[in-house]
Amino acid sequence: MRFFTIIMGFLLAFIPIVNAAPDIDAIRKSVPNITTQTLKAELAKNENMYLIDVRTIRETNIVGGTIKAKRNIIMPRGWLELRIEDEIKDKNAPIVVYCGTNRRSPMAVQTLIRMGYTNVRNYSGGYSAWLKAGLPITTRDAAPMSFLYSKPIKVADRVWSSIGETSPSTYENTGHNNNLSFVIGDDAVMVFNGGGSFLLASALHKEIKKITNKPVKYLVYENGQGHASLGGSYWKQLGVQIIAHEDAAHKIKEDKDRILDSARRRLKDKFFNTEMIMPDVTFSEKKVLDLGGIKVILQMLGAAHSPGDIMAWMPEQKVVISGDLAFHERMLPVFEDTQTGEWVKTWDKFEALNPKIIIPGHGGPTDMATVTKYTKDYLVFMRSKIGKIIESGGELGDAYKIDQSAYEHLDTYELLYLRNAARIFQAMEFE
Template structure:
């Protein structure tokens, strides 16, 4: 299987510096997409989002919008953060193939996974998500939509709340064209209903927010860091050659292990020592996270992450 040069270099050398920068506001000015889709391996494409938080400049495209051209239809991973983003992605797909989009998979219940669902529903496309992700979006949808409308202004036009049309609990198998696609929930991770899309014959995983590497991972109030480490064992067991993460460029397992599992282990270790010494929540905000200062979104997330891990571990 012949790979694009940039991806081949990333996979060959896990020590290469990060190739993304949250300082770049937009890489594809003629589209609301942050970047034009690239072919990661044959027939598997991804429009790589910004590693910055969602902004008007990046139109909320700060996650990866991927799709698989199966030979018998297209499977899209992530509905997008807005109606216009979903529409722009569809326009790019039509430039690449005449095959119709037959399925959209939401990687979790966050806005950038589901707020574009209404566009796809208008096209008559089935939308699949984990049951917990659907519940999360139903519960928090109005707040998620309002937040997107606040930063995206007129770019939020057409966006209305639309949940998935189908849900599953543990695994959904899709046989389409030349691809066997396994949609799996591996257990607690970054947010409720996180899934990975595993292509066993291609040894490629579209990891969603199970795995990060170019930006610091965020820890939410409902992020289960201990559970995430347990779920990581099943993720690692895939032995994927190629990883398209939820955020950042395609890479390999070594890189996402270094910046996901190892970060969680490191931060929990720092907080664990603090708790053993009787340290307070206020002190937790200042634990050393210097090995990760080079990651995008570090300034926005590091302190908050430490506080949330402290609150979790205090009662473990």
């Protein structure tokens, strides 16, 4: 029986190869190719050209990375037909495709040409040649075997955080683009942030269970945004009590359809089971959770980045999970409902708590001086520049010209700096 299975397995494995193997050599010769040196030179001239790494995410993680470029997209070859048109709408955009060993990429180039893309080339050296040449690479995911972008780290006694990617939410990061923290008491665990999807919340729970056997009793939404609340769909099923500020609850009600739509588009199959869950309990100023041996003060200090921004303050340990009140590794975003003037005032109350460790909304744990530099100081800088422009009768165009280069190294700078200038200008015109 065993022998028979082996023979059958052998035959089954062999037959499709004989029948369907494409003539890779012929395909390689038929597509336009690009060398390492040319690719490097062209990227230096045009950082907006697209690179598509057609290996799987798992592969890129196992070999330690992918090419570092502004528009490098990891999209396994089998997904191209289904997904590429969402990512690259302009059929004439310059695109370079690569893989590891120049087998899949020529076929992917062929596919893209067939789909009507006019400027597609194959990087035949692939990731291995790029790596050998010592050119810049990046690792997309610190925890490749989990939906989490990175596994939880211990920040202080009883306090842990799973740090998200400091970029927008994407299919690859499963919506893990902000920090999902938890505090372990003698009786119960509090989770701070649902995360951007059901799967993400369930992956976090898996990690929590490895660290403690105490039950998760509370889930707190830092505000009314998707990355705070979408994972609530997982915790709700377990009967966990969900807590948020009343303004966040309001915002969720208002934005629900928009948030769900965009998450569904981004996450595709990873949107699985995700719903928008309203908080069970809301508060306006303060709510204290006794987890047993540790007290967590949930509080609203004032308006800041978005309606209902709250923090979790642990006074005995001087640790604060600040949520989106504080930024440092990535550029802070100004939304239509962001109140930059109030944010600066709220900051003073935040500073007065005198926390030793801050777990911000995004990026690793840090201290007060660092978040002050990239949050309050940035806001004060932009408001004073824009205030002067408005005073002297200047226009929106002048706000775009403000030199923000001191913040250029921050993640998401490119995406946000002009939008921030515009939004602050438009809001300050009416102040």
